[in-house]
Every structure is written in C-alpha cells, then in structure tokens.
Amino acid sequence: MVKYSSLVPALVLLFPIACSFSSGSKGVELSNSTVPATDVQKAFRNFQDLNSTRANLTGELTAVRDQLFALPKGAPLTMELTRKYATLNSQVSKLALEVTSAEFEWRAELQKAEEKREQEEKAKEEADANKIVAEEGVLKLYPFSIKSDPNTGTSSVKGRVENSGSVSTTDVTVIFELFDSEGKSVGTASDFIASIEPNSDWDFNALSPVDGATRAEFKSLKASGGLPPLPEPAKPE
Numbered sequence: 184m185v186k187y188s189s190l191v192p193a194l195v196l197l198f199p200i201a202c203s204f205s206s207g208s209k210g211v212e213l214s215n216s217t218v219p220a221t222d223v224q225k226a227f228r229n230f231q232d233l234n235s236t237r238a239n240l241t242g243e244l245t246a247v248r249d250q251l252f253a254l255p256k257g258a259p260l261t262m263e264l265t266r267k268y269a270t271l272n273s274q275v276s277k278l279a280l281e282v283t284s285a286e287f288e289w290r291a292e293l294q295k296a297e298e299k300r301e302q303e304e305k306a307k308e309e310a311d312a313n314k315i316v317a318e319e320g321v322l323k324l325y326p327f328s329i330k331s332d333p334n335t336g337t338s339s340v341k342g343r344v345e346n347s348g349s350v351s352t353t354d355v356t357v358i359f360e361l362f363d364s365e366g367k368s369v370g371t372a373s374d375f376i377a378s379i380e381p382n383s384d385w386d387f388n389a390l391s392p393v394d395g396a397t398r399a400e401f402k403s404l405k406a407s408g409g410l411p412p413l414p415e416p417a418k419p420e
Contacts, residue, residue, distance in 0.1 A: 221296070222292045222295070222296070223289070223292045223293055223296050225292075226285070226288050226289040226291075226292040227289050229285050229288070229289070230282065230285040230286050230288070230289045233278060233281050233282045233285050234282050234285075236278060237275060237278040237279065237282055240271055240274055240275045240278065241275055243271055244268065244271040244272060244275055247264055247267055247268045247271060248268060250264055251264050251265065251268065311326060312325065312326060313325065314326060316401055317401050317404055318404075319404040319405065319406065320348070320352075320406065321346055321347050321348030321352060322344055322345070322346060322347075322352060322355065322379075322404055322406060323344065323345045323347055324342065324343075324344050324357065324401065324404050325342055325343050325344070325345065326342060327340055327341060327342025327359070327399065327401070328340070328341065328342070328399070329341075329361075329391070329396060329397065329398065329399050337390060337391065338390075338391045338394075338396060339372065339388045339389055339390045339391060340359045340361075340372050340374075340387075340388075340389040340391065340399045341386070341387070341388055341389075342386075342387060343384045343385060343386050343387065344357060344379065344384065344385045344387060344404065345383070345384050345385075346379040346380065346381055346382065346383055346384075346385070347382065348381055348382075349381050349382075350381050351378050351379065351380050351381060352378065352379045352406045353377060353378045353406065353407050354375070354377065354378075354406060354407035355375065355376050355378075355379055355385065355404075355405070355406045356373060356374070356375045356403075356404075356405045356406075357373065357374055357387055357389065357403070357404050357405075358371055358372070358373040358389075358402040358403045358404075358405075359371060359372050359373070359389055359399040359400060359401055359402055360399065360400045360402045361391055361393065361396035361398070361399055362396065362397065362398045362399070362400070363395045363396060363397055364395070364397045366398075369393045369395060369396055370391075370392055370393050370396075371392075371402065372389035372390060372391045372392065372396075372399065373389050374387040374388055374389040374390075
C-alpha cells in the first residue's frame with residue numbers, strides 16, 4: 184500500500200466542518216410564511232446555503248482523499264481520483280471565501296436592522312413624549328408617570344406642562360388621582376407654580392402623600408388666568 188501524501192494538500196486539513204445554524208439563529212426566522220423575507224433573512228439564507236454546499240463538498244473531498252490513500256500503487260483509478268480531488272479542492276477553496284463574504288453580509292444586515300429598530304423606537308418615544316394628554320386654554324399637559332426617589336424613599340408624578348400662549352399664565356395647578364397595584368384609589372397628588380412664561384414648559388413634581396401608589400390618572404389642570412395680549416397698533420388708513 185502506498186500513501187499518496189504528495190497528492191493531499193495540507194489545506195484540506197484546515198477546512199472546518201460546516202457550522203449548523205438553527206432557523207432561529209440571531210433572531211432570524213426562516214418559516215414558510217407568505218410574508219416577504221427581510222434583508223436579514225435573505226442574507227442568512229444565502230450564508231446558510233453556501234455553508235451547507237461547502238460542507239457537502241468538503242465531505243466529498245474527504246471521501247476522495249481516503250480513496251486515494253487506500254489505492255495500491257499504480258491503480259487505474261489513481262489519475263481519475265487525483266483530477267476529481269483537485270477539482271473538489273478548488274471548489275471548496277472558492278466556497279470558503281464566499282461563505283466568509285456571505286457571513287459578513289448577513290451580520291451587516293443584522294446591524295442595519297438593529298440600527299433601524301433603535302431609530303424607530305427613538306422616534307416612537309419622541310412622538311409619545313409630545314402627545315398631548317390634556318389641554319386647558321393655552322396650557323398643555325404631556326405624558327406623565329410615577330417616579331421613585333431612592334434617596335428619599337418617596338414617589339412623585341412627574342411630567343411637563345406647556346404654556347403655548349403669548350403671555351404668562353399664573354397660579355397653575357395640576358392634580359392627579361393615585362391608585363395602588365389593585366386599582367384602588369389611594370388619594371391625590373398635586374403641584375403648583377406661580378407663573379409659566381409664554382412658550383415655555385413647567386416640569387412639575389407632584390409628590391405622592393401615600394406609599395404604594397403605582398399608577399396616576401390626570402384629574403385637573405387649572406390656572407387663575409393670564410394677562411390678555413397687547414392690542415395690535417392700528418393700521419394707518
């Protein structure tokens with residue numbers, strides 16, 4: 184028995200077994216749904232297909248190599264197997280580069296999808312933050328929530344009120360009804376400010392008088408009044 188080690192490039196020993204990827208890898212779902220595939224899914228499928236093809240060819244290459252090792256010296260099949268081995272080896276080498284490129288493209292699409300998701304979440308948060316909850320004349324109340332202060336152990340209803348008018352609004356009070364985790368009313372929280380300048384905001388902090396409040400509902404927004412706008416100068420006749 185003659186070992187044809189000269190016919191087996193050392194490169195073949197370096198070819199990795201193809202990695203198996205589940206359909207759920209990195210959040211990619213490859214279902215048979217009629218929903219059009221995303222760019223991430225398309226890139227993943229391409230990567231998966233190339234990787235699978237490389238695994239199959241690597242298996243064939245290994246089988247041919249083993250046949251060559253097993254042949255006696257001068258066997259008729261030596262030349263044919265040698266040519267087949269060279270062809271397979273070239274194909275596997277090319278696929279190795281294509282798999283690496285496909286994986287890079289897939290991960291780039293993952294990154295783009297993540298950045299898009301973050302941008303959409305940020306846009307939604309900004310839209311939600313600018314959603315008007317209640318209006319009282321020129322006063323506008325925006326989304327609010329209960330916040331806890333770990334330093335004092337207290338909680339407050341925090342948010343902002345905007346004076347969208349052209350003059351100051353005085354004696355502004357905002358009131359919220361508080362509820363516990365079981366939905367039972369446990370009192371009210373309020374805050375007051377003497378004046379809000381025109382086209383400016385007031386970041387209120389309505390301290391909760393009780394412990395255990397988990398939810399707040401808007402109750403009222405009041406102001407004692409505001410100065411009327413100055414009359415416009417008469418137009419010359």
